[in-house]
Amino acid sequence: MKIIRWWGIGVFIALLVLLALSWVLLAPKIIGDTIEQVGSEALGAKVEVGDVDLTLFPVSVTLNQVYAANPDKPMENIFESSQIKMAIDSESLLWKKIVIDELVLDGVKTATPRTESGELAGGRKSAQFVQETLDIDIPELSESDIKSAVEKADLITVRRVNTLKDTQQQLKGEWEQVLDKKAFEQRTDDIKKEYDRLSERLKKNKLNLIKDAKEWKKLKREIDAERKNISGLSDKLKQDRRLLAKQLTDVKNGPEADLDAVMSDFGLGNGIDGIIDKYLGPKYTPWVKRAIEMTQGMESEPATAESQSETDKLAVQVGDKVYYEDEKLFPEILIKKIKLGGGDTGWTLDGDGFNLGYLPWLTGNPAVMNLKLDGDRKASFDMSSDWPSSNKMLTKLSSKIDAWPVTNMQLMQTEEGAWTIDSGVFVADIQGELTLEKIDLRATFKVTSPQLTAPEGLSDWKKTLAASINSQKVVDFDLKVTGSVSEPKVKLKSSLENLLKDAVGEKVKQKAESLKADFKQQITEKVGDISGLEDFNGNLDDWQKQLGSKDDLLKEILGKIKI
Amino acid sequence: MLSILAKLLKVLNSEQSPGQIAAAISLAAIVGFTPLFSLHNIVIFFFVLILRVNLTVFLVAWPLLTLLGVLIAPGAESIGLSILQNPSLIPFWESFYNTLIGRWSNFYFSGVIGGLVIGVITAVVLYPVSILLVNQYRTKLMQRFEQFHIVRLIKTTKFWQLYDSTAN
Numbered sequence A: 001m002k003i004i005r006w007w008g009i010g011v012f013i014a015l016l017v018l019l020a021l022s023w024v025l026l027a028p029k030i031i032g033d034t035i036e037q038v039g040s041e042a043l044g045a046k047v048e049v050g051d052v053d054l055t056l057f058p059v060s061v062t063l064n065q066v067y068a069a070n071p072d073k074p075m076e077n078i079f080e081s082s083q084i085k086m087a088i089d090s091e092s093l094l095w096k097k098i099v100i101d102e103l104v105l106d107g108v109k110t111a112t113p114r115t116e117s118g119e120l121a122g123g124r125k126s127a128q129f130v131q132e133t134l135d136i137d138i139p140e141l142s143e144s145d146i147k148s149a150v151e152k153a154d155l156i157t158v159r160r161v162n163t164l165k166d167t168q169q170q171l172k173g174e175w176e177q178v179l180d181k182k183a184f185e186q187r188t189d190d191i192k193k194e195y196d197r198l199s200e201r202l203k204k205n206k207l208n209l210i211k212d213a214k215e216w217k218k219l220k221r222e223i224d225a226e227r228k229n230i231s232g233l234s235d236k237l238k239q240d241r242r243l244l245a246k247q248l249t250d251v252k253n254g255p256e257a258d259l260d261a262v263m264s265d266f267g268l269g270n271g272i273d274g275i276i277d278k279y280l281g282p283k284y285t286p287w288v289k290r291a292i293e294m295t296q297g298m299e300s301e302p303a304t305a306e307s308q309s310e311t312d313k314l315a316v317q318v319g320d321k322v323y324y325e326d327e328k329l330f331p332e333i334l335i336k337k338i339k340l341g342g343g344d345t346g347w348t349l350d351g352d353g354f355n356l357g358y359l360p361w362l363t364g365n366p367a368v369m370n371l372k373l374d375g376d377r378k379a380s381f382d383m384s385s386d387w388p389s390s391n392k393m394l395t396k397l398s399s400k401i402d403a404w405p406v407t408n409m410q411l412m413q414t415e416e417g418a419w420t421i422d423s424g425v426f427v428a429d430i431q432g433e434l435t436l437e438k439i440d441l442r443a444t445f446k447v448t449s450p451q452l453t454a455p456e457g458l459s460d461w462k463k464t465l466a467a468s469i470n471s472q473k474v475v476d477f478d479l480k481v482t483g484s485v486s487e488p489k490v491k492l493k494s495s496l497e498n499l500l501k502d503a504v505g506e507k508v509k510q511k512a513e514s515l516k517a518d519f520k521q522q523i524t525e526k527v528g529d530i531s532g533l534e535d536f537n538g539n540l541d542d543w544q545k546q547l548g549s550k551d552d553l554l555k556e557i558l559g560k561i562k563i
Numbered sequence B: 001m002l003s004i005l006a007k008l009l010k011v012l013n014s015e016q017s018p019g020q021i022a023a024a025i026s027l028a029a030i031v032g033f034t035p036l037f038s039l040h041n042i043v044i045f046f047f048v049l050i051l052r053v054n055l056t057v058f059l060v061a062w063p064l065l066t067l068l069g070v071l072i073a074p075g076a077e078s079i080g081l082s083i084l085q086n087p088s089l090i091p092f093w094e095s096f097y098n099t100l101i102g103r104w105s106n107f108y109f110s111g112v113i114g115g116l117v118i119g120v121i122t123a124v125v126l127y128p129v130s131i132l133l134v135n136q137y138r139t140k141l142m143q144r145f146e147q148f149h150i151v152r153l154i155k156t157t158k159f160w161q162l163y164d165s166t167a168n
Helices: A006-043 A090-094 A125-134 A143-152 A156-178 A181-204 A213-264 A272-280 A286-303 A460-471 A495-527 A531-560 B002-013 B018-033 B039-050 B055-084 B090-097 B100-105 B110-147 B149-154 B158-167
Strands: A047-055 A060-069 A076-088 A098-108 A333-344 A347-358 A367-375 A378-389 A392-414 A417-435 A439-453 A474-483 A488-494
Touching (some): A006 A047, A006 B039, A076 A090, A143 A495, A156 A181, A156 A495, A156 A531, A181 A213, A181 A531, A213 A495, A213 A531, A333 A367, A460 A495, A488 A495, B018 B039, B018 B110, B055 B110
Parallel strands (some): A098 A333
Antiparallel strands (some): A047 A060, A060 A076, A076 A098, A333 A347, A378 A392, A392 A417, A439 A474, A474 A488
C-alpha cells in the first residue's frame, strides 16, 4: 500500500493559500472591529472606524474616519480623526513585535457633532457608581448595635496590652537571670575578698606590693571587665525602659485609635471627613473615582469571562504566557515617530512624539511627546521620559490648559437627573516628575464662573449643594500625587468636596458626637483596667539601683588600688 | 449528520487498514487537545493530508476530542506551566524562544505545551488501542451486530439506504 497521498500536498498548499488570502481580505475588517470593540469598552461610548486599508509591502495600516463619541454627551464626538496612518517595520513583526516607524494622525478634531447617538447599550457603569456615591445614608445605631460592634471588633488596645504584658514578663525573666546572686553578686564578692586579701598582705609587708604585682594587675583587669559588663547592662536597661515606655504610650493611645476604627466602620470615625471617606472614597471626588473605575475597567476587561465569545468557550485556550529572556532587544510595541495635526474653527492642534514604546527601556532613546493647541482654546502638553534601564527612569511632565470654554459639561448624575455645567472656563496646570522610586506630581483643575443646572426635586442637602456650586466663582480640584510607583499617595482637595461637607456636615457632626461617648464606654469595658501596667516600672528602678551600687563599690575599690 | 455516520460505518466495515483509522484518531487527539491556531497543527494537517490517514475518521474524531480537550484544559495548563518553569528545562526554552519557530510556536503558553504533551501521549497510546479495537470490531462484533433485531430494523430505514449507496 502506498503511504503517500500525492494529491494531499496539492490540497494542503491550496488550503494554506486560501487561509492566507482570506486573512488578507478579512484582516481590515478584523482590525476595524477589534478597535471598535476594545475602544468602545474602554471609553464607555461608541468608537467607530470608517474603513481600514492594509498594505503588505511595505506593511502599513490606515484607519480612515475614526470617531470616538463623548460618553457624557452621546451626540458629540470627544475625538475625531480623518486618517490615522501607521507604517510598520516588517522585520519586527517576524519576532511578534510591533515597531511603528511613523504614526500620523491627520485632521484631529474634538467636540464635533454626531448625527446619531454614541451611547452604548446598557449605559455606563461609572454613571451608576456616581449615583451610588451620592446617595448618602447616615446609619441609625442603637446601644445594642454599638455593643455588638465593639464586641466583634479586634481592638488594637487589647492586642497592645497583651504585647506589653509579654514584654514585661520576658524582661523580668531576663533581668532576674542577669542579676542572679550566683552569677552577679558572687563575682563582686569575689573581687572584694581578693582585694581584702591583697590589702592585708600589703599591710603586713610593703614589699608584698612588688611580690603580688601580678595579682593586683589581674584584680584590676577583673574590676574593669566587671564594670564594663555593668555599663553594658545599664545601657540595656535604658533600652528596655524606652521600649516599655513606648509600648505603654501605645496602650494609652489605643482606646482613641479603637474608637476611630470602630466608628469608621460606620463612617463616623472622623466626623464629616470620615463619612466623606467612607461614602465618597478617601479624598476622591466622583470624577476621580470615575477615572479610576475606567482605568481598572480597561485593565480588567480582556481577562473577564464575559468578554469571551461563545465560540471561544468551546475552544482549547492558550493558557498563561511564560516569559523568557528575550535576545531581541527591542520593545514589544514601539512608535518611533508620531505626528498629530488638526483643528476646528477657532483652534488648531499640532504635535509630535518620538520613541514611545513598551517595554520603554528597550527603546534606546528617551520618549518625547509634545502637543500644542492654539486659537480660542489654548493648551500645551510636554512630556519627556528617559528609561535607560528597567530600574531607572525619569519622566518629566508639564501641561497647561490656559482657557478651554466649557459648555453642557455633565458634572454628575443622580437619581433626580443630570447635574450639568452650562457654561464656564476650564483651566488646568499639571507639573511633575516621576521616577521609579518617587512621584512628585501636582495638578490643579479649575472651572471658573460655573453655571450649574441641577435637576428638579432635589432633597434638602442636595439642594444646598446645587445652590452653593452656583454661587462659586471657581470650582477647583487640587491633585497631589507623592510616594512611589508601587505605593502612590493621592491627595485631592476640591472645593466641591468642601461644598458637599458644608451641605451634609452639620448633620453628620452631631450624629458622630452623640455616638462617640457610647463607643468609648463600650471600648473601656472591653479593654478593662490598664492603670496597673505602669507598676512594672518599679522593677526597672530596683534593677538600676542594684547595678549602680555594684558599680560604685567596684569604682571605690579601683580607686584604692595604687599599682 | 446521517451521511457522516454512514461514512464512518463504511470505514469501519470496509477493508481499509486499521492503521489508517488509528492514525486518524491519534492525529485528531493532538489537534483536539491543543489550541487550533498553533504552528504545530499546520504540521499535523500536513501529515493528515499527505499520509493515507483516513479523513472521515479524522473529521469525526477531531471535534469529539476537542470537547475532551476543553474539559482537560485546566489540567493541561498546570502541566504546561510545570514544564515551562522546570529549572532544568529553562535554558532550553529560553534558547527555543529566541528562534523564529520558537516565537511562532506559542509553546511558551502553558495551554499549548500542556495540551501538546497530553495530546502526543494520548496519540501514542490511542494508536495501538485503536488498531486493536478496529480489528476486534471487524472479527467479532460486526457479525454479531448483523444479527441484532434493531440492526435488522435499521436496515429498512432511509439511513441504511444512504449507507448502502455510500458503500457501493
